[in-house]
Amino acid sequence: MSGRNTALTPPADATAPVRHPDAPAPGELLGAHYEHCFGCGEDQPHGLHLESRAGEGVRVTAEFTVKTAHQGAPGLAHGGVLATALDETLGSLNWLLRVIAVTGRLETDYLRPVPVGTVLYLEAEVTAVAGRKIYSTAVGRIGGPEGPVAVRADALFIEVKVDHFIENGRPEEIRAAMAEPDQVRRARAFEVNP
Numbered sequence: 001m002s003g004r005n006t007a008l009t010p011p012a013d014a015t016a017p018v019r020h021p022d023a024p025a026p027g028e029l030l031g032a033h034y035e036h037c038f039g040c041g042e043d044q045p046h047g048l049h050l051e052s053r054a055g056e057g058v059r060v061t062a063e064f065t066v067k068t069a070h071q072g073a074p075g076l077a078h079g080g081v082l083a084t085a086l087d088e089t090l091g092s093l094n095w096l097l098r099v100i101a102v103t104g105r106l107e108t109d110y111l112r113p114v115p116v117g118t119v120l121y122l123e124a125e126v127t128a129v130a131g132r133k134i135y136s137t138a139v140g141r142i143g144g145p146e147g148p149v150a151v152r153a154d155a156l157f158i159e160v161k162v163d164h165f166i167e168n169g170r171p172e173e174i175r176a177a178m179a180e181p182d183q184v185r186r187a188r189a190f191e192v193n194p
C-alpha cells in the first residue's frame with residue numbers, strides 16, 4: 001500500500017534483527033511483562049489479556065478475543081483497541097531481542113471490520129534494526145490463523161534505558177514494581193520490555 005510514512009522505512013545502514021541467544025524457545029508463551037499492563041497484564045481487569053508466543057527468528061504470534069467492552073460501533077471492535085493489540089504484539093518482539101524499547105511510531109491499516117466475539121490472530125516480526133531504532137510489522141487475521149487480514153501495522157520502536165520508566169513513571173507504581181518480591185516478575189517489569 002502506498003502512503004506509508006518514510007519514517008517507517010529503515011535507513012540504508014539498517015541490519016537484520018538478531019534473535020538473542022537467551023530468547024524464549026519458539027512456541028513458548030512470553031507471559032505478561034507487567035501484571036497491570038493494559039495490553040497483556042493478567043491482573044488488569046480492563047485490559048486486553050493478550051497472550052504472545054515466541055516464533056522462529058524474531059517473530060511472535062498472539063491472540064486477542066474481542067469482548068463487548070471493546071466495541072466502537074455496535075457489535076464491532078473499536079479501532080483504537082485493535083491498534084493497542086497490534087502495539088502490544090509488536091512490543092513483545094523486543095523480548096526476543098532482549099532490548100527495552102517503547103513505541104515511537106505506529107501506523108495502522110484497517111482492512112475489514114472485526115465483530116465482537118472474534119479471535120484476532122496476530123503475527124509480528126522485526127524487519128530491521130538501525131542503532132536504537134527497531135522496525136517491525138504485524139498483521140491481525142480473523143476466522144482462523146490463516147484467515148483474511150483484518151488489520152495490519154508498521155511500527156518503529158526506540159530502544160531506551162530502564163531509567164526511561166523510573167524517571168517518567170508515576171512514583172507509586174514505580175515503588176510498587178521495585179518492591180515486587182518475586183524477582184522474576186520484578187526483572188520482567190524493569191529489565192526487558194515486555
Ligand SMILES: CCCCCCCC/C=C\CCCCCCCC(=O)SCCNC(=O)CCNC(=O)[C@H](O)C(C)(C)COP(=O)(O)OP(=O)(O)OC[C@H]1O[C@@H](n2cnc3c(N)ncnc32)[C@H](O)[C@@H]1OP(=O)(O)O
Nearest residue numbers: 007034087091102103104105158165169173174177189193
Ligand atoms: C511502573 C512500573 C514499571 C512498569 C514496567 C515498565 C517496563 C515495561 C516496559 C514498557 C512498557 C511498555 C509495554 C509495551 C506496550 C507497547 C509499547 C508501548 O505502547 S510504549 C508506550 C508508548 N510510547 C511512549 O510512551 C514513547 C514516548 N516517547 C519518548 O519517550 C521519546 O520520544 C523516545 C524515547 C521514543 C525517543 O526519544 P529520545 O530522546 O530517546 O530519542 P530521539 O533522539 O528523539 O529519537 C531516536 C531516533 O528515533 C527517531 N524517532 C523517534 N521518534 C520517532 C517517531 N515518532 N517517528 C519517527 N522516528 C522517530 C529519531 O528521529 C531518532 O532517529 P536518528 O537516531 O536521529 O536517526
